[in-house]
Each structure stands twice: as C-alpha cells, then as structure tokens.
Amino acid sequence: GQNIDQPTEMTATEGAIVQINCTYQTSGFNGLFWYQQHAGEAPTFLSYNVLDGLEEKGRFSSFLSRSKGYSYLLLKELQMKDSASYLCAVRTGGFKTIFGAGTRLFVKA
Amino acid sequence: EAQVTQNPRYLITVTGKKLTVTCSQNMNHEYMSWYRQDPGLGLRQIYYSMNVEVTDKGDVPEGYKVSRKEKRNFPLILESPSPNQTSLYFCASRRTGDYGYTFGSGTRLTVV
Numbered sequence: 001g002q003n004i005d006q007p008t009e010m011t012a013t014e015g016a017i018v019q020i021n022c023t024y025q026t027s028g029f030n031g032l033f034w035y036q037q038h039a040g041e042a043p044t045f046l047s048y049n050v051l052d053g054l055e056e057k058g059r060f061s062s063f064l065s066r067s068k069g070y071s072y073l074l075l076k077e078l079q080m081k082d083s084a085s086y087l088c089a090v091r092t093g094g095f096k097t098i099f100g101a102g103t104r105l106f107v108k109a
Numbered sequence: 110e111a112q113v114t115q116n117p118r119y120l121i122t123v124t125g126k127k128l129t130v131t132c133s134q135n136m137n138h139e140y141m142s143w144y145r146q147d148p149g150l151g152l153r154q155i156y157y158s159m160n161v162e163v164t165d166k167g168d169v170p171e172g173y174k175v176s177r178k179e180k181r182n183f184p185l186i187l188e189s190p191s192p193n194q195t196s197l198y199f200c201a202s203r204r205t206g207d208y209g210y211t212f213g214s215g216t217r218l219t220v221v
Contacts (some may be wrong), residue, residue: 023190033210034211035210037210041215042214042215043199043210043212044212045209045210046209089152091131096154096157096165096167096168097154098168099144100151101150101151
C-alpha cells in the first residue's frame, strides 16, 4: 500500500530551528512537496524536491533522500506565525498526489 | 488575482438531497483535483483531472462524481449525500510539470 508518515505534533521555541520528518512508501515517485496549513485555512505550497539533496528557500529548507524514502522540512529562526500544520505530500507514478496526515507545529514564546 | 474559487464555503444539507460544489480557476491550469480533509486522516484525493474531458478516480471516489467540460471548471457532485460525507472539501489546481497545487478556500459540508 501507499503510506506517508510524519509526527502528529511538535513544539518549538521562537527563534529556534525545528526539523519535521516525513517517511514515505509509494508506488512510484514523481516528487515530494511540503505545504503549510494554518488553522481554518487552505494549504499553501512551500517546497518541492524531486532529486536528492537540500533545497533552500529563505528560512525554509527541504531535504530528500529517495533511496531512504525520507524527507525533512527545516524551519529556521522560528516565528509565532509559523504555528501551523505542515503537510508532506508525494506525487506518485500515476500523477496522483497523496498527503500525510500533517504535523501540527506549536511555536511558543 | 490568480486563484481557485470554491462555492459554497459552508453547506448544511439532509441525507439524499443532491448537491454540487463548484470550483473554478483562472490560471489556465491543466490539472485539477478534489480532496476531502478529515481529522487524523489528512487530505485524501477524491477525483482528479488531467485536462478537459479527462478524469480519474483518487483514493476515495465512492459517492462522488465530477465533470471537466471546460478547462477552468471542475464541479464535485454528490448525488445522494450521506452523513459519512460530512467533511472539509478542497479543490486544487496546478500546471503541468513540477508545480505544487493552488488550493481553494475550502467547503465545509455537513450532512444530517
């Protein structure tokens, strides 16, 4: 079957760095996406990885290892507004996109 | 403004009464998709469309229908809604290639 696993909740302190992990087992792979979703709002696209390695975008970075079926999202210099759910998603061989259940991040002062 | 527009935002209906949730995008995107989001389960794909008149089932298609007669519109139809279809629904679209989805604001549906 197809499976995407990520921690349910994480807590971090304002100004710190947090890493949200995602492991996946899917039939086919055409890229891994991270989305941010604030409570009551729609998800918004953060990052995309299709090759192994690190992609950096400002305070956010995303890493992919295809051989390990593993990705992480790194958030630096955390701000209160980063409190949200972070969704890991994989585009499979059939061009469907499947999502993990999401990681709810709480940023405390 | 580039966007995906869903209507209605909120809907309460009774079991068995047919309903349609509309979705329209103004970005000329080829791909469109419907997801439902339930606590603890994340986003699950209902149907997706690769282009006009080309649709396919996602992971949870039972009880839903879609159509893609024009590139910009992708309505979701519930012919006979049941309480287990109470959920938060999102429409999304993207361009062909390595792009993430743009999501609509969501439709919170309650079936009583």
